Amino acid sequence: AQSVTQLDSQVPVFEEAPVELRCNYSSSVSVYLFWYVQYPNQGLQLLLKYLSGSTLVKGINGFEAEFNKSQTSFHLRKPSVHISDTAEYFCAVRRSNDYKLSFGAGTTVTVRA
Amino acid sequence: DVKVTQSSRYLVKRTGEKVFLECVQDMDHENMFWYRQDPGLGLRLIYFSYDVKMKEKGDIPEGYSVSREKKERFSLILESASTNQTSMYLCASSFLGPESYYEQYFGPGTRLTVT
Numbered sequence: 142a143q144s145v146t147q148l149d150s151q152v153p154v155f156e157e158a159p160v161e162l163r164c165n166y167s168s169s170v171s172v173y174l175f176w177y178v179q180y181p182n183q184g185l186q187l188l189l190k191y192l193s194g195s196t197l198v199k200g201i202n203g204f205e206a207e208f209n210k211s212q213t214s215f216h217l218r219k220p221s222v223h224i225s226d227t228a229e230y231f232c233a234v235r236r237s238n239d240y241k242l243s244f245g246a247g248t249t250v251t252v253r254a
Numbered sequence: 255d256v257k258v259t260q261s262s263r264y265l266v267k268r269t270g271e272k273v274f275l276e277c278v279q280d281m282d283h284e285n286m287f288w289y290r291q292d293p294g295l296g297l298r299l300i301y302f303s304y305d306v307k308m309k310e311k312g313d314i315p316e317g318y319s320v321s322r323e324k325k326e327r328f329s330l331i332l333e334s335a336s337t338n339q340t341s342m343y344l345c346a347s348s349f350l351g352p353e354s355y356y357e358q359y360f361g362p363g364t365r366l367t368v369t
Contacts, residue, residue: 145296147296150294175357177360182362183363184258184344184360184361184363185297185344185346185360186360187357187359190357231296231297240285240304240350241287241299241302242297242299242358244289244296244297244298246294246295246296247296
């Protein structure tokens, strides 16, 4: 079995400040990792993914994430947020021998001017 | 662009009604998924299908069934709706192929209220 833990349910942040969203997972097999974003009243959109190779992955809208195998983490970062980054962010994990995703509970980011 | 569409954005039904939620994708994806999304619980998989007429239970299948008669269409059925099925329902699809294609593409969601 695998589980995904997003350590912060709510993250308030001021515009142009940096933000980090934390994600930890547990799995007995190798995994593929994803971050999705859900803007208000919309479906989920892929921000970035880690499949293999470099542990630092860059995604859309200036986001990046780092895979740390020893700490089983995949934290998402953005150096300077905009009001438009206000959304809910989901970390998701897929086992290498499966096509199902397991999602974390989500982190709501609210960016204030 | 991949497009996943869901038949309704908002739906209100009464307890005991049979409810159909429809999902259509236009990218010839083999895999299709139904999730429900609840605050503080993230997305939980209800059912998925990896081929026409094939289905597998997800984590919370109780009270739901699915139908996939055509590759592009995946229906979620609530046989007898109950108030605890009030939720946001999200459909997704993905290729069954090289690992880089296992990304799931999501529809806009259907917010179902059962009264």
